[in-house]
Amino acid sequence: MPYIKDKRPETMLLEGEWNVGAYKYKAPHLLEEFVQGLKEKKLIGSMCIGCGKVIIPPRNICGRCHQRMEGRITVSNWGTVVCFVTSPPVEKGKFQVFGIDPVESGLIQEGSVLIPTFVRFDGADANIVTELCNVDPKDVFIGMRVKAIWAEEPQGQLSDLVGVEPI
Amino acid sequence: MVKRVAIVGYAQSHHQYDMQKTREDMVFEVAKEALDNAGISRKDIDTVVTASTDFLDGRTISNVFLSMAVGAYMKDESKVEEDGASAALYALMRILSGSHEIALVEAHTQASTFNPHQVSFYTLDPLFDRQIGLLNSVSAAALQARMYMDANDVSEEHLAMVSVKNLMNAADNPNAHRRMPDLSVEEVLDSKLYYDPIRELTMSPISDGACALVLASEERAREITDFPVWIEGVGTCHDAYLRDRNLLRLDSLRKAAEDAYKMAGITDPFSELDVIEVSERFAHEELMIYEALGLCREGKGKVFIDKWVTQRDGELPVNPSGGALAADPVCATGLIRMVEAAKQIRGEADGHQIPGAYRALAHGQFGICAQKNIVYILGGE
Amino acid sequence: MRNVAIIGCGQTKHSSRRRDVNLAELVEEAVTNALVDAEMTMDEVNALVVGNMQGFGGVAQPEQWLGDWIGAPGKPVIRIATGGTTGGSVGQGGYYAVASGLYDVALAVAWEKHSDSREPGATMGLAHVGIANMFHAFNYGLSLKSLAATAGVGAAAGVAVYQARYYMHRSGCSIEHLDMVAAKARRNAAKNKYAHLQWPDCTPEDIAKTELIAYPFRYGHICPASDGASAIVFAEEKIAVKKAKQPAWIKGLASFSDEENQLQSENYGGVGVLDPSEQMGCRMSAKKAYKMAGITDPKKEIDLAEIYQPFPSQELLFAEKLGLFDEGKAWIAMEKGETDINGTIPTDLSGGVNATNAIGSSALQRILECALQIMGKAGEHQAPKKIRNAVAHGWGGNTNYITVTVLGDSPRR
Numbered sequence: 001m002p003y004i005k006d007k008r009p010e011t012m013l014l015e016g017e018w019n020v021g022a023y024k025y026k027a028p029h030l031l032e033e034f035v036q037g038l039k040e041k042k043l044i045g046s047m048c049i050g051c052g053k054v055i056i057p058p059r060n061i062c063g064r065c066h067q068r069m070e071g072r073i074t075v076s077n078w079g080t081v082v083c084f085v086t087s088p089p090v091e092k093g094k095f096q097v098f099g100i101d102p103v104e105s106g107l108i109q110e111g112s113v114l115i116p117t118f119v120r121f122d123g124a125d126a127n128i129v130t131e132l133c134n135v136d137p138k139d140v141f142i143g144m145r146v147k148a149i150w151a152e153e154p155q156g157q158l159s160d161l162v163g164v165e166p167i
Numbered sequence: 168m169v170k171r172v173a174i175v176g177y178a179q180s181h182h183q184y185d186m187q188k189t190r191e192d193m194v195f196e197v198a199k200e201a202l203d204n205a206g207i208s209r210k211d212i213d214t215v216v217t218a219s220t221d222f223l224d225g226r227t228i229s230n231v232f233l234s235m236a237v238g239a240y241m242k243d244e245s246k247v248e249e250d251g252a253s254a255a256l257y258a259l260m261r262i263l264s265g266s267h268e269i270a271l272v273e274a275h276t277q278a279s280t281f282n283p284h285q286v287s288f289y290t291l292d293p294l295f296d297r298q299i300g301l302l303n304s305v306s307a308a309a310l311q312a313r314m315y316m317d318a319n320d321v322s323e324e325h326l327a328m329v330s331v332k333n334l335m336n337a338a339d340n341p342n343a344h345r346r347m348p349d350l351s352v353e354e355v356l357d358s359k360l361y362y363d364p365i366r367e368l369t370m371s372p373i374s375d376g377a378c379a380l381v382l383a384s385e386e387r388a389r390e391i392t393d394f395p396v397w398i399e400g401v402g403t404c405h406d407a408y409l410r411d412r413n414l415l416r417l418d419s420l421r422k423a424a425e426d427a428y429k430m431a432g433i434t435d436p437f438s439e440l441d442v443i444e445v446s447e448r449f450a451h452e453e454l455m456i457y458e459a460l461g462l463c464r465e466g467k468g469k470v471f472i473d474k475w476v477t478q479r480d481g482e483l484p485v486n487p488s489g490g491a492l493a494a495d496p497v498c499a500t501g502l503i504r505m506v507e508a509a510k511q512i513r514g515e516a517d518g519h520q521i522p523g524a525y526r527a528l529a530h531g532q533f534g535i536c537a538q539k540n541i542v543y544i545l546g547g548e
Numbered sequence: 549m550r551n552v553a554i555i556g557c558g559q560t561k562h563s564s565r566r567r568d569v570n571l572a573e574l575v576e577e578a579v580t581n582a583l584v585d586a587e588m589t590m591d592e593v594n595a596l597v598v599g600n601m602q603g604f605g606g607v608a609q610p611e612q613w614l615g616d617w618i619g620a621p622g623k624p625v626i627r628i629a630t631g632g633t634t635g636g637s638v639g640q641g642g643y644y645a646v647a648s649g650l651y652d653v654a655l656a657v658a659w660e661k662h663s664d665s666r667e668p669g670a671t672m673g674l675a676h677v678g679i680a681n682m683f684h685a686f687n688y689g690l691s692l693k694s695l696a697a698t699a700g701v702g703a704a705a706g707v708a709v710y711q712a713r714y715y716m717h718r719s720g721c722s723i724e725h726l727d728m729v730a731a732k733a734r735r736n737a738a739k740n741k742y743a744h745l746q747w748p749d750c751t752p753e754d755i756a757k758t759e760l761i762a763y764p765f766r767y768g769h770i771c772p773a774s775d776g777a778s779a780i781v782f783a784e785e786k787i788a789v790k791k792a793k794q795p796a797w798i799k800g801l802a803s804f805s806d807e808e809n810q811l812q813s814e815n816y817g818g819v820g821v822l823d824p825s826e827q828m829g830c831r832m833s834a835k836k837a838y839k840m841a842g843i844t845d846p847k848k849e850i851d852l853a854e855i856y857q858p859f860p861s862q863e864l865l866f867a868e869k870l871g872l873f874d875e876g877k878a879w880i881a882m883e884k885g886e887t888d889i890n891g892t893i894p895t896d897l898s899g900g901v902n903a904t905n906a907i908g909s910s911a912l913q914r915i916l917e918c919a920l921q922i923m924g925k926a927g928e929h930q931a932p933k934k935i936r937n938a939v940a941h942g943w944g945g946n947t948n949y950i951t952v953t954v955l956g957d958s959p960r961r
Contacts, residue, residue, distance in 0.1 A: 010567040023225035023281045026189045061195050063235025063807060066202075066209040068195075082823075083717075085709045086763050118710060142717050215805075221629070222608040227601060228631035231945040234805045241832060244805035244949070245637050248602065248629040249609070257626060257641065264647035265549040266801075266840070289608040294570060401650075405596075405625035408616050422622060534612045539625065 030058045037074065039156035043148070045124050047071030053125040079121035079164065081144040086137045087114040113137050119146060119164050131163035139166075172262050173388035173395030174545070175381050176205025177506040182344040182376035182494035185279040190224070193377045195236040198273055201379035202238070205391055212381070213267040215239040218247045218254035218274035218498045222286045237273050237379075250274070250446075251378060251502025252531030252541045256401060258382050268387045274499040275377035283373060283497050287535055292408065302409070304448070305370065307535045309362035311414045312451040316364065318415055319466040323364050326450040327355035328472045330368045330492055333447075336479055337489025339518030342503075344374045344494035369450035369492075376496030378503045396509040399526075400433070400544035402426025409535050417452075420459040420530070420540035427528075428461070431544035436528070437462045440544075442484050442511045442521045443477075444504040445530040446491045452537060453485065456530065460542075479519065487511070487519040501531020505543055512547045551959040552646045553788035553795035554919040555781050556586025562744040562776035562904045565663040571605060572614035575659045575777045578909075579618045582655065582779035585925075586791060590619035593781070594651035597626050597641035598658070599634045600908030605664045618657060632856070632944020633803065634658060635778070635912030636951025639940075642782040643798045643953075652784050659777030660906035707824050707947055709762050712861035714825035716764060719876035721864060723764045727752035729860035729882060730769045730902060736889070737899025739928040744774040744904040764861070769902075771858035776906035778913045785959060796919035799937070800840030800954040802833040808946035824947045830869040833952040834939075838871070841954040843937060846871040850954075852921050852931055852938040853887075853895045854914035857902050863887075863895060866941055870952065889931060897921070897929045911942030911951060918955045 030046070034057045037044035045056030050065030054073050062069050089111045092103040102108045115137060118127040132140060133149060146164040154160040178200030180186070186193055202208060217237055219229040230237075230246045243261075247254040251274025258270035276283070287304030291297045315321060331350050337343035350368075358367040388395040404426070406412050406419035424436075433439045443460070447453035454468030462483065463471060471477045477485035486492075488507040491500050508527035510516040526546045533539045558581025560566070566574055583589065596618070598611045607613065611620065611627055626645070630637045635658040642656030716722065734750035737743035747754070758768035788795040806829035834846070843849045853872055857863035864878040872893050873881050881887060887895035896902070898917040901910045918938035920926040935957065942951040 024279060026187075026277070026280075028189045028191070061191060061236050063238065063240040066195075066199065066238045066240075083710050083713050085713060088760055088762070142713075220608065221601070221603045227603040228629075228945055231631060231948070232808055234945075234948065235807055239805045240807060241804055241829065243803055243833075243836075244630075245628060245640070245803060246630050248599070248627045253626055257628070257644065260641075260644040260648035260650060263649055264644050266644075266647075286608055289606070290610075290612050292613045293607050403624040403626075405611075405615055405620045405623060407621040408613050411616060412621070419622070534609065538612055 028060065030060055034058055035156045035158060038158070038160040039154045041150050041154060042074045043077065043121055045073050045075050047073045054123060055126045056121065056124045056128060073123065075121045075123035077121070077148040078167065079119045079146055081117055081132065081140065081142055081146055082120045082127050083118040083142060084132060084140055085116050089113055115140060117164065130161060132165070133163045134165040170263055171385040171397055172259055172382055173385065173397045174505070174509045175383045175388050175391045175395055176201050176207070177380040177509055178204055179342050179378040179503055179506055180376050181342055182374040182496055184344065184372070184374065186277065186375035190275065190277055191233060191236045193277070193375070194233050194273060194275055197377040197379040198237045198271065201271065201381050205381040207269070207381070207391060209238045212238070212242060212269045212271045214243040214258065214261050214270045216245050216247060216254045216258040216261070216270060216272050218249060218251040218502070219276065220248050220498060222289055223276050223278070223281060223283060223497055225281050238271060243267065249498070249539065250531040250533045250541065251499050252505060252529070252543065253403065255380065255382065255502060255505060256403060256541060259398060259401065262382060262384050268384045270382045271379065272382060272502065273377065273379040274502040276497040276499055277375045278373040278496060279375050290535060304535050305365055306362045307409060308370070308449045309365045311536050312364050312449060314415055315451055315455060319469065321451070321454065321469045323356060324352055325454065325469045325472055326364060326369050327352040329450040329453045330355045332472070332478055333486050333490045333492040334368070336487050336519055337493030340488045340493065341518070342494070343489045345372050346493070365449060371448045371491045371495035374494045374496045376494060376499050378499040378506055380502065380506055394513050395548070396512045397546050398543060399546045400427040400429070400431030401542070402430070403539070403541040406538045409538070414536060417455050417459040417537055417540065420456065420537065420542070423540045423542045424460045427542040427544050433544065436460060437483060439526060440483065440528050441524040441526050442487060442508065443528045444486055444488060444490065444508045446500045446504055446532045448491050448495065448532070450492065453490070460528070479521065484521050487516065487521055501541060504529040504531060505545070508545050512545060549960065550647045550649055551785040551797060552643050552782055553785070553792070553797045553959070555783045555788050555792040555795050556582045556588065557780055557916045557919055558582030558585055559742050559778040559913065559916060560776050561742055562774040562906060564744065564772060564774060566661065566775035567663065571607065571610065571661045571664060572617040574661055574775065575614055575657060576617040578659065578777035578779040579655065579657055582781050586781040588781060588791070593619070593623065593653050593655045595624040595645050595654045596620055597628060597638050597645055597654060597656045599628045599638040600659050601629060601631065601634060604907065605661050624651070630944060630949050632907060633911050633942040633949045633951045634908045634944065635910055636915065636940070636942030636953065637803060639780060639912050639915040639953060640801050640803060640951060642780060643801060646782045646784050652787060654782045655779060656782065656912060657777065657779045658909040658912040660908040661775045662773040662906065663775050708859045708862070709765060711824040711865070711947060712764050712859060714823050715861050715865045718825065719879060721879035724752060725864070725879045725882065726764060726769055726860040727755040729863050730755045732888070733857070733860070733896060733899050733902035736897050736929060737903030740898045741927070743899045745772050745899070746903070765859065769860050771902050771905040774904050774906040776904065776909055778909045778916050780912065780916055780919065792923070794923050794957065796922040797956045797959045798953065799842070799956040799960050800837035801952065802836035803949070803951040804829040804832040806948040806950070808948045825865055827866070827869045827950070829948060829950040830866060830943070830952065833950045834870045837952045837954045841937070841956065842960065843954065847873070850893060850937050850939050851933065851935045852897070852918065853893055854898065854917045854938070854940045855896055855900065856911055856914055856942045857896060857900050858905055860902060863900065866943070867895060870939055870941060889929070894931050897926070897931060911944070914940040914942055915953050915955070922955055922957050
């Protein structure tokens with residue numbers, strides 16, 4: 001094929017931007033129900049009347065049956081590790097979340113190992129992603145039994161579910 | 168066309184400025200309603216084609232979390248990133264190829280998420296026009312309108328009359344966003360000026376909305392319904408970039424219309440068509456569309472408005488539903504025109520029915536100053 | 549059904565920064581190459597199907613601007629974009645445009661110019677997949693810490709890390725096997741003059757020396773972000789036979805959509821409802837595409853595969869889902885060299901996405917590479933055996949979109 005340039009002189013560089021801060025996204029009402037449940041240390045999922053699947057956090061449409069998920073079900077606080085990932089020890093200046101360095105701002109301790117985990121709480125058909133705490137990373141395995149850790153005083157917000165720990 | 172394909176079911180949302188619903192809900196509702204309208208269920212469809220764009224939806228891969236809501240789970244699925252009428256074309260291709268029988272087409276935009284006119288700025292040449300920062304879809308349309316008015320002796324009143332016609336038609340269309348039964352030319356001319364001569368009421372509103380339709384091959388269409396609306400012809404064409412084309416004419420629409428007429432065997436569109444639904448994002452575009460569709464001679468679009476030819480009770484009604492001036496959920500607008508045309512043919516357009524409509528034209532456009540155009544000829548039995 | 553064949557392929561040299569061209573010129577380069585290869589001019593092309601991920605370059609609907617460079621004015625243009633599978637969807641769009649009978653010759657074009665955005669690769673664009681819906685989650689008190697935990701591990705590879713863990717748990721494959729796949733991709737890429745990450749004598753040990761990002765992924769496992777474009781000319785049977793000595797026929801295709809698998813769905817629900825390594829969509833697509841192509845036993849009848857593998861675990865995982873190997877056995881076959889250039893099913897001889905990843909065009913390149921192998925035009929990385937049937941794969945979205953295209957050296961009968 002004939003058209004590969006051998007020489008590669010650079011072209012002029014122009015600055016531009018895609019302003020993405022101005023979007024107005026809509027929140028679903030279901031999230032309200034979910035966080036109200038968290039306030040009472042309950043995990044509320046939605047159940048599809050068609051196929052019986054329980055999805056947590058609740059979603060309002062079952063794509064398999066193509067209908068609204070009308071049922072509400074509280075699932076257990078106990079569950080199973082379905083999958084997990086271990087991070088290398090967290091270092092300062094390695095990554096940022098919305099422009100904030102989580103180590104510098106004290107959110108995460110330097111040198112700690114994060115274990116985001118897919119947990120399937122008993123009674124649910126969907127996994128929730130949360131952090132696995134109070135465990136040596138070497139001891140984690142798929143199929144490990146865990147239970148939810150709750151905030152001391154749940155406020156009715158997503159961070160009320162702090163994570164899970166081994167039973 | 169080798170095979171015949173028909174529209175067998177459709178649905179659209181009640182378009183409004185802010186739907187107060189998540190996109191998922193909105194999409195689910197129209198998809199479900201379209202399937203119900205056709206009297207089939209999700210398991211009957213073979214393929215799903217949706218239309219939405221990343222910039223308008225504010226997320227990369229705009230359809231990624233909507234596949235389940237639209238009913239595409241375990242279906243042969245794809246997404247067209249432009250007007251819904253093009254999604255319908257892709258679905259049509261899929262059926263014509265023989266691999267699929269029934270297709271669900273869905274298009275949506277929640278314009279309340281992000282101002283679509285700002286998105287139009289991001290479609291400009293990033294190396295030149297974006298750096299200068301003067302152009303966007305509205306200012307470019309204003310330039311075009313000024314050129315057109317100057318060349319063809321069209322006054323601002325003509326543009327206002329187009330808006331009055333469409334917005335008063337919309338008053339009888341329950342799905343429309345801007346419904347104004349008592350609108351007068353003076354009111355239009357007094358509305359807020361954006362870029363002269365574009366005013367609030369001579370440009371389309373910013374709407375949330377979704378639209379869906381079900382296409383089926385001839386064999387399946389006859390099983391599903393007694394009133395199929397056949398796609399008799401289709402044509403689409405892309406024009407050169409804004410700065411490189413003659414803004415006075417909609418050449419791509421002319422080409423698209425010629426292709427569609429040829430396919431449908433139409434030689435005299437004015438007498439052979441009963442009703443027309445066009446996507447006129449600005450009032451002057453409707454006049455230009457008359458010309459490009461070959462309904463009248465070059466530069467004579469204003470005569471249609473002067474002589475009331477395109478009124479709902481005129482000789483050739485255009486936009487009895489109110490058109491894009493009445494509701495403009497960007498990606499859905501062209502698909503809504505197809506649905507409105509199909510409604511007219513089926514005799515289901517309650518308040519705004521044209522008696523005896525048998526053959527209709529639906530038009531969709533995309534891009535600044537209607538850069539890309541698509542034309543469908545739809546017909547009854 | 550109308551038979552459709554590929555009669556011309558064009559791609560650009562890929563690298564992390566193609567600063568010698570702008571986006572329009574980059575796309576034009578691929579289109580020119582494809583037309584030259586097909587011995588055609590733009591006048592003979594009836595329709596175009598184009599696509600890329602529009603957020604990544606920061607230009608919305610770029611074909612409106614760069615259409616002039618690729619001869620689009622005056623022609624039908626359809627823009628198709630489905631995330632990672634964009635290229636595959638564009639290729640399938642090109643097939644359908646011709647197969648429908650509406651057009652006789654269609655040009656499929658896909659591209660990505662990552663270096664146009666300041667963020668490395670597509671970080672910003674990809675973040676938007678999930679973050680768009682996380683904004684409102686903050687109103688419900690999502691803690692920044694849990695977001696940081698997700699970002700710290702996930703940002704590099706996202707759901708693919710979980711997918712790899714799932715796969716390894718099920719199949720018994722180890723991290724060393726991932727090193728082998730990555731090394732193979734780098735070595736193959738060295739023979740492909742258009743590829744990005746070329747490393748002639750790369751060994752698994754070289755890969756194993758690179759830094760661990762999140763178990764099981766090392767730095768050396770991960771695909772680059774490339775600038776590049778590719779274009780394919782599709783034609784109907786009569787024209788194809790006249791124009792090309794050995795056209796690459798499209799025999800079967802499908803693109804089934806699965807349930808999304810990631811953290812955030814449209815309403816902060818659907819959290820990993822599925823095991824992302826299950827890939828029912830891929831199995832269904834493969835089943836349909838093989839049926840259409842008249843292939844009953846892919847293990848025997850498929851001679852070559854181009855799998856979309858930005859992460860090495862995916863080459864193994866998807867080879868199984870495409871029916872090329874038994875469930876959980878792909879890594880054993882790979883270890884035995886069955887996926888090497890002299891093996892039974894050579895896989896990703898071009899280096900694949902692991903070596904070259906211009907996202908919008910990546911999946912189109914898979915189809916393109918299969919076509920090159922069938923047409924015998926692959927050059928240095930041409931498989932020594934005669935390729936009769938090849939399968940091109942693409943995945944995207946939140947691991948929920950799949951395209952599978954089966955190509956062959958003779959038309960469907």
